[in-house]
Amino acid sequence: xxxTHETSNIADPPSHPRMFLLKVFNFTFFAGLAGLAPFLVLxxxxxxxxxxxxxxxxxxxxxxxxxASSVWGAIGDATRQHGRIMWVAVAGAGIFGxxxxxxxxxxxxxxxxxxxxxxxxxIMPLLDNSILGMLGKExxxxxxxxxxxxxxxxxxxxxxxxxxxxxxxxxxFPIFLGGMLITxxxxxxxxxxxxxxxxxxxxxxxxxxxxxxxxxFLGTMFVIGMGLGIVDIYLFIRLxxxxxxxxxxxxxxxxGTASEIVIFFFTDRLLKHLGTSRLLKIGVGALLxxxxxxxxxxxxxxxPLIQILHGPSFAGMWTAGxxxxxxxxxxxxxxxxxxxxxxxxxxxxxSVGLLFGGYLFDVIGTALTFRLAGLWVFMILIFLILAGRTxxxxxxxxxxxxx
Numbered sequence: 001x002x003x004t005h006e007t008s009n010i011a012d013p014p015s016h017p018r019m020f021l022l023k024v025f026n027f028t029f030f031a032g033l034a035g036l037a038p039f040l041v042l043x044x045x046x047x048x049x050x051x052x053x054x055x056x057x058x059x060x061x062x063x064x065x066x067x068a069s070s071v072w073g074a075i076g077d078a079t080r081q082h083g084r085i086m087w088v089a090v091a092g093a094g095i096f097g098x099x100x101x102x103x104x105x106x107x108x109x110x111x112x113x114x115x116x117x118x119x120x121x122x123i124m125p126l127l128d129n130s131i132l133g134m135l136g137k138e139x140x141x142x143x144x145x146x147x148x149x150x151x152x153x154x155x156x157x158x159x160x161x162x163x164x165x166x167x168x169x170x171x172x173f174p175i176f177l178g179g180m181l182i183t184x185x186x187x188x189x190x191x192x193x194x195x196x197x198x199x200x201x202x203x204x205x206x207x208x209x210x211x212x213x214x215x216x217f218l219g220t221m222f223v224i225g226m227g228l229g230i231v232d233i234y235l236f237i238r239l240x241x242x243x244x245x246x247x248x249x250x251x252x253x254x255x256g257t258a259s260e261i262v263i264f265f266f267t268d269r270l271l272k273h274l275g276t277s278r279l280l281k282i283g284v285g286a287l288l289x290x291x292x293x294x295x296x297x298x299x300x301x302x303x304p305l306i307q308i309l310h311g312p313s314f315a316g317m318w319t320a321g322x323x324x325x326x327x328x329x330x331x332x333x334x335x336x337x338x339x340x341x342x343x344x345x346x347x348x349x350x351s352v353g354l355l356f357g358g359y360l361f362d363v364i365g366t367a368l369t370f371r372l373a374g375l376w377v378f379m380i381l382i383f384l385i386l387a388g389r390t391x392x393x394x395x396x397x398x399x400x401x402x403x
Contacts, residue, residue, distance in 0.1 A: 096119060
């Protein structure tokens with residue numbers, strides 16, 4: 001059955017009624033994800049796994065993302081079936097995310113987590129490609145749509161934290177499944193960009209992979225992802241170490257998403273006045289302060305204050321990355337380009353960071369692990385600041401330029 005809500009090359013203005021469903025999808029997807037993603041490491045810890053085993057399991061999704069996001073996006077661009085791929089991805093993510101709770105051993109967890117990662121990988125690249133494709137020349141309005149994901153996450157997180165506090169971590173799985181079922185219902189009706197390159201996909205891919213500026217940017221996203229993965233995935237383990245309640249953990253996420261909403265709302269102005277280069281540097285600087293702040297944290301109630309930095313760190317970097325991937329994409333290769341960006345940041349980068357992080361937790365503890373991650377991010381920030389002054393830095397400045 002052909003989805004009558006799929007679209008091709010026509011850009012709709014941000015106020016178009018059909019565009020509202022893209023906001024709803026963002027809200028429901030991230031509200032559901034808030035029921036699983038932040039609590040998963042605590043579930044693995046409760047399961048009796050070591051830090052190294054947790055590191056392996058948490059590194060699987062980003063490692064799979066490294067390949068799956070790009071492959072799913074490429075299939076969509078080649079077949080122009082982005083809508084059907086979105087349906088399959090949301091359904092598969094919901095099913096296998098729930099089945100994690102049915103595993104009985106570390107070895108049985110691995111294949112389920114792999115399948116969960118395969119299906120969840122293309123959802124955000126396909127969604128971002130649809131939003132940007134429909135906005136057309138008004139792409140700077142992207143943040144007005146993406147902020148609804150932060151609203152969904154922020155609204156759900158404290159409520160889920162309260163449920164977990166009273167009833168246990170097992171409740172996170174049916175909550176997540178329910179969120180994905182609602183999201184799947186929305187996906188059947190929302191507009192999904194079907195703009196693809198079709199039979200000319202191979203030539204488009206060659207152009208994309210020969211873009212030195214884009215490849216340099218993706219490499220930078222990889223090293224940033226190593227630090228971002230630590231604070232995104234292992235935050236609750238760090239907070240649990242200092243005796244933070246589940247309710248306060250949920251409120252910490254809410255404070256982070258509140259600041260994220262503000263950044264996403266003003267991204268059009270930030271891009272106009274700061275540009276992608278400065279916005280990216282500010283994001284990396286905020287991530288550095290987050291990691292260092294959590295590494296020295298001893299009083300649980302301070303955590304929500306530190307998490308305010310999540311707005312500029314995640315939303316700032318994400319907006320800059322999505323914008324650059326969109327600008328560097330050849331005609332009809334938008335989903336592939338967004339998949340490569342996601343693969344670099346939340347794929348290879350995050351998986352490497354999480355593997356090392358899980359090992360370091362066992363050896364030096366959570367505080368020093370966050371501090372070492374902060375040192376790594378500091379080196380990235382220095383690189384970004386000095387890049388334009390080097391001989392090859394001009395290449396980097398080209399990809400970050402606003403022209």
